[in-house]
Structures are given as structure tokens and as C-alpha cells.
Amino acid sequence: MNVLVINQCAHNKGDRAVLAFLLHELVRNGITSITVSTSEPRFWGAHDVQGLDADISFIPWGWAGSGGAAVSALQSIPRRLYQRWMTRVAYPALRRALLADQAGLSPRLACNRQFRHALEHADLVISTGGHHVTTLLAPDAISPQLFDMGLTLLAGKPLVCWSQSFGPFDFQTEENKAFVTRVMNRAACLYTRDHASVDRLQALGVEPSQIRPTLESVIALSDVLENTLPPSERPPVLGIAVYAVKRRTPEEYRHYINSLATLVDAAGAAGYTTRFFPMAIRGTAADDRPLIRDIIAASHQQNRCVLIDEDLPTVTHLAEVAQCRMFAGHKTHSVIFALTTATPLIALAYHVKTVDFMRQYALADYAIPDEELTGDALTNLFTRLDQHLDAVSRQQQQQTREFSDVIHRDFSQMLTRVR
Structure with a gap:
């Protein structure tokens, strides 16, 4: 069986973790011919698939040229022209063809050649999470992911x-609404990882029979980790992951920096060192290191701050989070990493899905929505969580075991259904 995995974002460490799960799980289920369509094939190497007994190759997206590498204004001109042509010509042609159930030539000609070849030979296509089908990230949901x-x-x-x-x-x-609804209804099945997604799909007009609730799949990577220590036996380290791609006014940016710096100062006063975990590949447009450096500069505890500058492989990244006594995560998968490793955390929620994940672990009291984010709010949560570390960690560990079993079962049943 040939499997093509699409929609993978190479620069995003959360999406890389989702792919790590998919590759491990496909191989575990006896599938060894796998092609991954990714935004930036150059960001993948042999070390990323080490230990997997399978033939795994990486190719560009069908809508090529949408990668996350940062480039100069002059270098970006061809990319902008290509994106404009795809948005105004190729995407409408695809939309018309799908709504009319006609496989026209123009969408296929616009498609990257490697993608077209992989698609022709695929027996199953899996769109990998986390969050692609939305107008939140792309106006009218016109995106490379939906195109593919x-x-x-x-x-x-x-x-x-x-x-x-x-x-x-x-x-x-x-x-565009009709197009997205058609794509969702024509898919073999849609596996949702949070409750809000079910309601939104049904409101869009997606048939309930299409929707199958599951859980965030990265949680099942707990299987590849060694047993973690209780937080009280770990070094006094606060891990932090920020959210850099949100559009902020200069005032909002200063508020965000100062709020996180206040948390760093409170942790330092309590004897903690703070380790910052970037959640994007270095040098890409989404690189969060500049924001992290601004937070460190605003802190009075700079000598207690460490920026993990290297791009850690997923399993190594998880193992490093498991060494933290406490975590504060803003990017979605940084929250998942902490939950998976039984690391007590404060979840900064830019989206309702984060609160939903915390609620699944009965830890919603430690989630704070963006609109309520202040230095005092973070400090108060830090102080409260610091008093219940081992109890919270045990709760996370037990829930992760149960969720991991569900995820493995759901994935195996999905493969059985489509084979």
C-alpha cells in the first residue's frame, strides 16, 4: 500500500511532531511505502526518519512555492507572482472543476510535477494535522492545503x-464556502481533535457521518519516551514556548513581551531557570527566536534565561520538555508536548482549541485566553501550579496513557476502513 501524506508544514515543529507520529504509526501498521508532501523538503534529512524501517521520501506541496523560508524583498518577487497566479487562476479552476465534478486539465497542469506523480501512485492520501481548514489563517480558506x-x-x-x-x-x-464544504463531504472521513471542530463542521454543512472525533495524535508519542521523573525530582526549570506569528500592534507586542518577562522574573525569584523552546525552524519566516530574545532582554533575570537555539528533532524536543519542572506554552503543540510528557503547565490560549485540550485533561483552570493575558495573571498561575506539581503531573500521565490507547485504536481502525 502506497500512502501519500499531504499538507505537512516543515517549518512548524508541531506539524513535524504530527508527522513523526504518522510515520511511526504507519510503519507499526505494516505500511512501508510512504511519500510526504511538505512545504520545504530541504528541511528534512535522514536523521528525521532514523529507526523507521520504511521507504520514505519527501516532495513539495502540489501548490509549490509556499514554503516558510525567509527571503529578501527582491527574492520574494517570483514567489509573490506565482502565489497571485495560483490564487487568481489555478485555485478558481480547481474550485470550478470540483464543484462541477469535472477533472479539468488546468488544475492538474498547475500542480507540482512530483506531487502529481505521487498522487497518481497513491492508494491512500492522509492530510496531516494540525490546523489547516479555516478562514482564520487564510482569507476565504484559499490555501495550498485545500488546493492539494x-x-x-x-x-x-x-x-x-x-x-x-x-x-x-x-x-x-x-x-469558496461551497468548495470547502464539498472537499469536506467528499473526503473519506474527517478526524477531529477538539469539540469545537465538530460543531463548526456541522454548521458548515458537513454530513455528521463524515466526522469522527479522536484526540491530538502527538499525545501517542509518549510511547517512544523513557519514563519521566515526577516534577519535584526534576531540576527547577521553567520551559516557555511563545507564539510569534500573531499579528500585534506595537503596543500589543510590548504588552506580550512584558507579560512573559514578568513570568520569567517571578520564576527566577522562586529559584527557577527559564529555558525557551522555539517552535519554528531557525531562519524561516515563522522563526520565533527574535521574539524570545526581546522577552529575555525585557527580563530582570537574564542570567537565568537559556534559549535553545538548535532545531531539535521531535523526540529529543519532547525529552527536553520532560526535563522541565513546569512549562508555559502558547503555540498549540507546545501545550501538547507538555501534556504528553506529564510536565505541569500554564497554557496560553490564542484559540479555543487550547482550552479544549486542557479541558480534556481536566486542567482548564490553568489555561489563560489571550485577552486575559497579563504578567500578574501568569504569575498567579505560576504560584498556584508550583504548589501542586506532582499531583498535576500524575493526572497528566494517567490521561496520556488512556488517550494514547484511543489514538492507536482510531488510527488502526481508519486504515482498516479505507483499505
């Missing part, structure tokens, strides 16, 4: 959206 999903359906291949968040949806045109 549409190509998959036009090719008559079974498409599974695995463990994803869907929505919110706020469409400007009925055509």
Missing part, C-alpha cells in the same frame, strides 16, 4: 483528514 486536498479528490483518491482542528469559518464568497 481538492487535487486529491479530483484524482479519485481516498482522502483522510487525520486529527485536525477545523474552523472558524467566515467566508466572503459563497463559491
